[in-house]
Amino acid sequence: MDEPARRTGGDHAPGEAPARGPEDPSGPGPGGPFWRDRRWWRAWVSAGFGPMFWIFLAIAALCGALVYVLEGEAAFRAALVEDGRMVVETVPRVVVAIAVAGMIWVLMPRERISALVGRSSGMAGLVLATIAGAITPGGPTSAFSLLAMLGALGADRGTMIAYIASWATLGMQRILIWDVPMMGPDFSLLRIASTLVLPVAAGLLARALPIRLDLKGEQRLRDRL
Amino acid sequence: MSVALIVLLALFAVLAVMVARRGRGTAEDAAERALEQFAHVMPQLAVALLAAGFLAKLIPGELIAALMGPEAGWTGLIVGAVAGPIIPAGPVIAFSVAAVLERAGATPEALVAFVTSWSLFTLHRVITYELPMLGPSFLRLRLASVGLMPVAAGLIAAAIVRLLH
Numbered sequence: 001m002d003e004p005a006r007r008t009g010g011d012h013a014p015g016e017a018p019a020r021g022p023e024d025p026s027g028p029g030p031g032g033p034f035w036r037d038r039r040w041w042r043a044w045v046s047a048g049f050g051p052m053f054w055i056f057l058a059i060a061a062l063c064g065a066l067v068y069v070l071e072g073e074a075a076f077r078a079a080l081v082e083d084g085r086m087v088v089e090t091v092p093r094v095v096v097a098i099a100v101a102g103m104i105w106v107l108m109p110r111e112r113i114s115a116l117v118g119r120s121s122g123m124a125g126l127v128l129a130t131i132a133g134a135i136t137p138g139g140p141t142s143a144f145s146l147l148a149m150l151g152a153l154g155a156d157r158g159t160m161i162a163y164i165a166s167w168a169t170l171g172m173q174r175i176l177i178w179d180v181p182m183m184g185p186d187f188s189l190l191r192i193a194s195t196l197v198l199p200v201a202a203g204l205l206a207r208a209l210p211i212r213l214d215l216k217g218e219q220r221l222r223d224r225l
Numbered sequence: 226m227s228v229a230l231i232v233l234l235a236l237f238a239v240l241a242v243m244v245a246r247r248g249r250g251t252a253e254d255a256a257e258r259a260l261e262q263f264a265h266v267m268p269q270l271a272v273a274l275l276a277a278g279f280l281a282k283l284i285p286g287e288l289i290a291a292l293m294g295p296e297a298g299w300t301g302l303i304v305g306a307v308a309g310p311i312i313p314a315g316p317v318i319a320f321s322v323a324a325v326l327e328r329a330g331a332t333p334e335a336l337v338a339f340v341t342s343w344s345l346f347t348l349h350r351v352i353t354y355e356l357p358m359l360g361p362s363f364l365r366l367r368l369a370s371v372g373l374m375p376v377a378a379g380l381i382a383a384a385i386v387r388l389l390h
Contacts, residue, residue, distance in 0.1 A: 034257045048264035056272040056317075063279035071282060083278035086324070087271055089227070094270060095263065096233040102259030103240040106251050144354040151359065157366060165371050168344040169378070174316065176236070177266075179340070180229045182320040183327065191337050194382035198374050206370035216360035 093181030101173045105137040114146050117163065118153030126203040129159045133166025133199065136173075143167045151215045162203030169195045269317045277321035286329045293331035293339075301335035302379035309342025309375060319343045333386055338379030345371055 034040045068076040117125070117132045136143050147164050155163075170192060179188040244255050293301040312319050323340055331339075355364055 033253055035260075044260065044264045047261070048268045053268045053272060056269055056276055060272050060276035060279060063276050063283060067279050067282045075282060079278055079282045083275050086278060087274050090274060091267065091271065093227070093230050093233060094266065096230065096237050098262045098266060099255075099259045100233060100236050100240055102255045102257075102262065103237075103244045105258055106247075106255045107240065107243055140350050140354045144358050148358045160363070161367055161370050164367065165345065165374065169341050169374070171344075174344065176233070178316045178320045180233065182324050183336070183340075185228050185232055187327075187333060187336065190333055190382055190385060191340060191378070193385055194334075194337050194378040195341060195374075198377055201377075202370045202374060206366055209366065209369050211366045211369060212362060213366055214360060214362045216358065216363075 090181055094177060097177040097181050101137065101177055104173065104176075108135065108137045110136070110142070110146070114149050114153070117159060118150050118155050121156060121159070123200075125156065125159045126162045126200045129155075129163040129203065130166040130170070130199040133163045133168075134170040134172050136167055136171065138173070143171075148215075156207065157213050158203035158207035161206035162199040165202045166199035170199065266317065270321075273317045273321045274324075277325045281325045281328060284325075284329065289326055289329035289331055293326060293335040295332055297332070297335065301332055302338045302376050302383075305331070305335040305338035305379060306342040306375035309339050309344075310346035310348055312343055312347065314347070314349065319347070332383075334379045334383035337382040338375045341378040342375035345374060 064076065064079075067079055113132045113136065117129050120128050132146075133143075136146060143164065147160060147167075150160055150163060175188055175192065179191060183191075244252050291297060292304045297304070309319075312322060319340070323336055326339065327336060351364065355367075
């Protein structure tokens with residue numbers, strides 16, 4: 001796994017690391033699956049208890065202390081019980097949602113998605129970009145590299161805007177991991193219904209706006225000298 | 226068991242069969258990804274929920290209700306849309322905050338505006354991904370064409386909620 005410490009605190013989604021099979025030499029341990037590798041598990045633990053965990057824990061302790069001081073012990077206990085209930089309710093849903101997202105990642109043909117969207121145009125292009133954005137698995141690393149790839153393939157500005165707006169708001173993976181477990185299916189459906197046509201509208205608007213677009217090319221070190 | 230968990234478990238079962246039919250390598254890959262995500266998300270989520278629960282006791286509920294509750298109307302949508310990008314953090318924090326706001330009496334449409342705005346404009350993603358990979362001109366174009374989306378989504382949500390009731 002790549003740089004676990006650096007990845008804490010950001011958007012989390014399966015598939016930030018490049019795909020690798022068990023036989024890949026860059027994979028964990030020579031000739032064994034990842035779960036046989038003790039280094040993998042050490043990295044796993046340090047990823048879970050990285051800086052962001054301790055920062056959140058410190059904030060929780062601070063807020064807890066403030067509740068105790070300002071509102072008294074009874075309120076503190078009540079808050080703790082309610083917190084415990086919330087954790088017990090939410091954690092199992094997020095666990096299942098993460099497993100679902102991991103499987104979607106390995107089942108989804110990402111290269112074919114970008115090729116299809118890059119080639120299309122017009123209204124169909126915007127609709128396709130919206131669908132592609134919603135089904136792109138993975139977090140911002142995979143979405144923004146797909147977006148940069150679309151730009152390099154010559155996709156128009158409306159398609160690019162529709163794609164990234166759709167990934168951000170309708171991304172199936174975020175809805176599964178976050179909306180459904182934390183806010184419930186009713187809210188998730190309401191949010192999907194309210195946002196459904198907006199990426200296409202944003203794409204149409206982007207095509208009409210008189211803003212010059214100079215996409216950044218590949219960054220080379222020698223360009224910065 | 227909640228509806229959310231049942232929906233997720235059903236999806237899990239369907240996908241597990243599909244993954245299993247692809248063979249051992251695919252299953253291992255999926256398991257590795259899922260385990261990685263557990264490490265990245267679960268410990269943080271547990272303490273973030275703890276912090277959010279205490280925070281909910283500290284923030285006066287009347288304030289949230291006044292800003293994002295049923296009486297706030299338009300203001301609620303705008304407060305939600307402005308509050309989104311101010312949260313410069315990943316989904317762990319953003320959704321914990323959304324859950325707290327919900328319990329404090331924020332309307333669904335204000336929450337839709339909040340989540341939409343956070344997911345479109347969260348600062349850390351702009352700085353880490355958008356500016357380095359696509360450049361400032363893309364960000365300008367995106368702000369101009371997507372800027373009103375959170376309020377638009379909130380208005381549509383309000384219309385849907387009224388239609389259903």
